[in-house]
Amino acid sequence: MQHIVVIGAGTMGNGIAHTAAASGLEVTLIDVAQEFLDRGMKAISANLQRGVDKGKISAGDKAEIIGRIRQSTSVADAAAGDLVIEAILENLAAKSALFRQLDEITPPETILASNTSSISITRLGAVTRRPDKVIGMHFMNPVPVMTLVEVIRGIATSDETYGRVEDLAKRMSKTAIEVNDYPGFVSNRVLMPMINEAIFALYEGVATAESIDGVMKLGMNHPMGPLQLADFIGLDVCLAILRVLQEGFGEPKYRPCPLLVKMVDAGWLGKKSGRGFYDYRK
Ligand SMILES: NC(=O)c1ccc[n+]([C@@H]2O[C@H](COP(=O)([O-])OP(=O)(O)OC[C@H]3O[C@@H](n4cnc5c(N)ncnc54)[C@H](O)[C@@H]3O)[C@@H](O)[C@H]2O)c1
Structure with a gap:
């Protein structure tokens, strides 16, 4: 896995994009308007700067990490990723519409993950033609700091999809914990x-x-x-x-x-x- 797409540049989306880019992955960050992307990139820059000030990373590292994040206001750019992580507002209708659209736009092998806190992964999977490749990746706030990713398997999520997402979590220096899709998951x-x-x-x-x-x-x-x-x-x-x-x-x-x-x-x-x-x- 080399290129991940993050949709939604808010609190969680910018944290996920930051963490993925810091792990060496190419990232495309998508939001509905440039102002939201600007706000997300500003947060990433400020969070990375704290690392620079503490001597944990160099100014060059910061520039490189930011350089790995492409910005877009078009959901069509989701087609470029090996995996898409959705982090838009917590609303079933909005997430279902987006998953339907992603199912049309992305190649059939692309994994579609949601960072939802409470919406059924099984339901999101059911609006696509690839429920075996739909999964929950529930990151914790603030993403760059918290090590858990609660990985939620919908009723149809395949072992292969779970394995690839577990590998991605490891690559992002996170620990994946497997849970099944029931209301509220475990957390x-x-x-x-x-x-x-x-x-x-x-x-x-x-x-x-x-x-x-x-x-x-x-x-x-x-x-x-x-x-x-x-x-x-x-x-x-x-x-x-x-x-x-x-x-x-x-x-x-x-x-x-x-x-x-x-x-x-x-x-x-x-x-x-x-x-x-x-x-x-x-
Ligand atoms: N904030 C938390 O502590 C937390 C923790 C875990 C999970 N979550 C979940 O993560 C998701 C995002 O939460 P957040 O706190 O980052 O929200 P947020 O409001 O900070 O950010 C949401 C972003 O999504 C964008 N957006 C909305 N609709 C979109 C669309 N159709 N396409 C592209 N972008 C769109 C908005 O413009 C906004 O920038 C939610 O599902 C939430 O339940 C949040």
């Missing part, structure tokens, strides 16, 4: 109920946000408490994933806490909106 199925329970504890007045996070940090050795983590992920994202779990399993244990629903209704989405369980407006 969010375990994480979101914990976050939701922490919100219930706050809602019921068991303890303050600081105390709940303090217990989990000091007592369980978590680097971040669940409420702080929810603020970082985005409360709207947490609520959307809980709804996927609730709908997918039909079990009351995934019922989102009313406090979470209320905060999302208020536009208190966590760090990105300035206010969540903590206040970031200062």
Whole structure:
């Protein structure tokens, strides 16, 4: 595998493009408009510069890595890649439309991967004529730092596709962990109920946000408490994933806490909106 295409130059897409290019792969980064590509490339440059400032890479290395990333606003350029990683917005209709288009544009042997946090890989595979080559590559944020890639097998994903994606993850200095396609995969199925329970504890007045996070940090050795983590992920994202779990399993244990629903209704989405369980407006 030599050339990978990343679609979506946002938080995850630019991190994936950065990491792939830093591993020596040729990358084409695609977004709908140049302004989003500019923003993504600016983030990559700033993140690489931190490495230069710390003496981990040279200014020459930085230029070389950036030089391996081609930019495009045309999805037709996805045809050039050995593998495509989709990292656009978390929306089933948008992702299905894109997978249908990719199935038309790319050679039949190209692997189509999605970085989705919660959408069924089996469903995305089903809109293509190559469900055996459709797979989930769930990178963690921030991509250049986090070593896990949760690799999700849809019902039809072949062993060969899994093997090639596992090799790619290794090449990108990541560890692939294999999981099957069920709502929330493993990461969010375990994480979101914990976050939701922490919100219930706050809602019921068991303890303050600081105390709940303090217990989990000091007592369980978590680097971040669940409420702080929810603020970082985005409360709207947490609520959307809980709804996927609730709908997918039909079990009351995934019922989102009313406090979470209320905060999302208020536009208190966590760090990105300035206010969540903590206040970031200062
Ligand atoms: N942010 C996280 O922590 C995180 C972690 C793991 C997985 N994910 C998943 O990764 C995906 C991307 O998330 P993000 O946080 O990077 O989003 P983001 O909003 O930062 O970036 C999405 C980018 O996709 C572009 N885009 C939208 N539609 C497009 C299309 N049809 N073609 C090309 N580009 C298009 C947008 O212009 C934007 O630049 C989502 O599926 C999300 O669930 C996010």
